[in-house]
Amino acid sequence: MNRxxxxxxxxxxxxxxxxxxLASFAQNYVQTNLVSDIPQVPNADGTxxxxxxxxxxxxxxxxxxxxxxxxxxxxxxxxTLYSGAGVITQLVVTVPNAMGVNAPSRPTGQIFNGSTxxxxxxxxxxxxxxxxxxxxxxxxxxxxxxxxxxxxVAANGTSTALQEVDESKQGANFVGLTWVxxxxxxxxxxxxxxxxxxxxFDGNFKRVQLSKEAFVDDRIPREFAPYNVQAVGANVxxxxxxxxxxxxxxxxxxxxxYAESTVLLKxxxxxxxxxxxxTVSTRGLNQKGKEVMNFERSMLIYKQRHSPEAAAEN
Numbered sequence: 001m002n003r004x005x006x007x008x009x010x011x012x013x014x015x016x017x018x019x020x021x022l023a024s025f026a027q028n029y030v031q032t033n034l035v036s037d038i039p040q041v042p043n044a045d046g047t048x049x050x051x052x053x054x055x056x057x058x059x060x061x062x063x064x065x066x067x068x069x070x071x072x073x074x075x076x077x078x079x080t081l082y083s084g085a086g087v088i089t090q091l092v093v094t095v096p097n098a099m100g101v102n103a104p105s106r107p108t109g110q111i112f113n114g115s116t117x118x119x120x121x122x123x124x125x126x127x128x129x130x131x132x133x134x135x136x137x138x139x140x141x142x143x144x145x146x147x148x149x150x151x152x153v154a155a156n157g158t159s160t161a162l163q164e165v166d167e168s169k170q171g172a173n174f175v176g177l178t179w180v181x182x183x184x185x186x187x188x189x190x191x192x193x194x195x196x197x198x199x200x201f202d203g204n205f206k207r208v209q210l211s212k213e214a215f216v217d218d219r220i221p222r223e224f225a226p227y228n229v230q231a232v233g234a235n236v237x238x239x240x241x242x243x244x245x246x247x248x249x250x251x252x253x254x255x256x257x258y259a260e261s262t263v264l265l266k267x268x269x270x271x272x273x274x275x276x277x278x279t280v281s282t283r284g285l286n287q288k289g290k291e292v293m294n295f296e297r298s299m300l301i302y303k304q305r306h307s308p309e310a311a312a313e314n
Contacts, residue, residue: 029257034086044254050086054078060109060177062134070110070134077104079136079146079161090157095136095144098168106139109177109228113145115186117203120150120162135179136161137190141172143205164205171195176228191226198229221277221298245295249286256287264296274303 033040033049037056040049056075063069068081068089077097081089097105112134119129132145143165153159176191187208188201198215200208215226251257265279277298284293 031251031253031255031257033253035082035088041253049253050082050088052080052082052088054080054092059107060136062110062112064112064114064133067112067133070112072107072110072136074106074108074139077107079107079110079134091153092158093134093146093151094158094160095138096142096161096163097138098140098142098166099163101140101168105142105144107136108139108175109137109191111135111177111179111188113147113179113186115203117186118145118164118188118205119203120145120147120164122150122162134161135164135177135188137174137177139173139175141168141170141174141192142166143174143177143188143190143201145205165201165207167192172199174199176226176230178229178231180231189229189231191229193225193227196225198226224298243296245293247293249290249292251286251292257292258285258287259283260285276303 032043032045032047035050035052035055037051037053039051042048054073054076055071056073058071059074060072061069068083070079070081070093072079072095077095079093079095081091083089095105095107097103113132116131118132118135120132121127121129128150130147130150132150133147135143135145137143142163144161144163146159146161148159151159151162171194172192173194174190175193178189180187180189186203188205190199190201192199198210200210202208259282261280261282263278264281267277279296279298281296282294283291286292
């Protein structure tokens with residue numbers, strides 16, 4: 001399974017189709033660029049694109065109620081800040097790699113911490129603790145946190161997060177991060193792609209042992225691994241990694257993108273008799289019909305006459 005998609009513009013296709021007939025479907029999107037690491041022509045509406053060399057291979061984004069948007073730059077080991085219009089905030093936070101590794105880290109998911117938990121302190125003064133403001137996961141198997149005064153900002157607008165979790169020696173690869181509240185306490189959930197597991201950490205960044213039934217669903221093929229985790233309302237959703245992801249052609253300002261999917265395989269779901277598991281091949285095309293990316297993915301689809309809408313009609 002390919003774990004990284006490179007610098008790919010994001011688009012997706014969703015569908016509601018029968019488990020039985022093979023089918024194709026398409027949607028279209030219009031792209032507006034806000035920030036780029038390389039020069040760009042203006043957008044179709046005349047707005048310019050902000051240039052920031054730190055912005056490489058963007059993954060997660062988060063913000064507080066009154067903060068700018070924080071972005072995880074997987075290609076530079078940093079997090080940079082922008083307004084909703086793409087204006088740069090003069091702060092660059094370095095997300096550290098595993099202990100003893102000098103190469104830049106590869107940050108992925110991140111969260112804003114609005115609680116009084118997840119306290120951090122500099123090694124020089126362990127007693128001087130304050131809650132982290134932002135927390136970052138990395139492909140390197142680490143989780144780091146940032147928040148002054150424990151992480152002071154230098155006069156040149158740079159700062160460094162503090163590493164709180166290091167599972168690099170266990171081969172961990174954290175590709176997504178979220179937090180949940182339970183009985184008044186907050187916990188981090190990290191998607192460990194290489195470990196094929198969702199891991200939980202308490203408000204002190206200590207690993208919490210989950211039950212064997214947590215995040216287990218026999219409707220999902222065993223070879224799939226979690227590629228993200230998000231708290232949606234009262235539910236936690238683990239998204240699955242897409243297979244054979246390839247970026248085949250550049251995407252430019254003003255392009256219109258189409259997602260076209262073709263059903264490859266279908267099989268019955270053992271635990272869900274009204275549904276089946278469908279594997280599709282999806283191609284991303286621009287307005288000229290040129291393929292810009294392709295990948296495969298699997299999903300649960302209701303069988304004919306078994307969807308909630310069909311049940312309501314009956």
